[in-house]
Amino acid sequence: MTTYLFSLLRNPRARALCLTVAILMYLTIITTGNIPGARADIGAYAPGAVLHSIAYAVLAALWFAGSAGSPLARAGKAVLAVAVMGACDEFIQSFFPYRGADVRDWAVDVAAAVVASTVLARLAARTTVDTTY
Numbered sequence: 408m409t410t411y412l413f414s415l416l417r418n419p420r421a422r423a424l425c426l427t428v429a430i431l432m433y434l435t436i437i438t439t440g441n442i443p444g445a446r447a448d449i450g451a452y453a454p455g456a457v458l459h460s461i462a463y464a465v466l467a468a469l470w471f472a473g474s475a476g477s478p479l480a481r482a483g484k485a486v487l488a489v490a491v492m493g494a495c496d497e498f499i500q501s502f503f504p505y506r507g508a509d510v511r512d513w514a515v516d517v518a519a520a521v522v523a524s525t526v527l528a529r530l531a532a533r534t535t536v537d538t539t540y
Contacts, residue, residue, distance in 0.1 A: 425473035429466050433492050436462055440496070441503055459512050460519040463489050467520035471527045478531035482524035489520035 449458065470485040493516030501508035 422473045422475065425469045429469035429473060429488075432462075432469070433466060433496075437496060437499060441499065441506060443505055455512065456515050459493075459515040463493060463516040464519040464523040466492060467523040468527060471524055478528040481531070482528040485524045485527075486517065486520045490517050493517060 467485040467489045470488045471481050474481040474484045476484070490513075493513045496516075497508040497510070497513050500506040
């Protein structure tokens with residue numbers, strides 16, 4: 408299964424789609440997260456750390472899948488992208504009186520990206536893909 412998945416992600420169109428979905432997801436997070444009261448409403452279902460972990464781990468996975476290069480390079484790109492996205496998210500939140508920027512949220516974002524990217528890099532390194540098709 409992982410061999411098929413990683414061979415599919417060698418397709419440039421599939422990689423571009425993953426990056427596009429990551430960017431759209433990030434814009435959705437930024438937009439909906441800054442609607443007055445929306446964060447408080449969703450907080451009733453899950454704490455902020457859980458929401459940040461899940462969202463930014465998925466962003467890291469999409470960025471990993473959309474990147475080219477060795478598994479280690481792809482993991483690095485994913486973590487760097489999530490670090491920038493998380494910092495921008497916190498920066499934008501600082502402009503809203505009902506929201507606030509928190510470096511701990513950013514740290515959770517980066518930690519989730521590191522975990523997700525490490526798992527994906529290990530899987531990708533163990534998977535051999537036949538490129539002769």
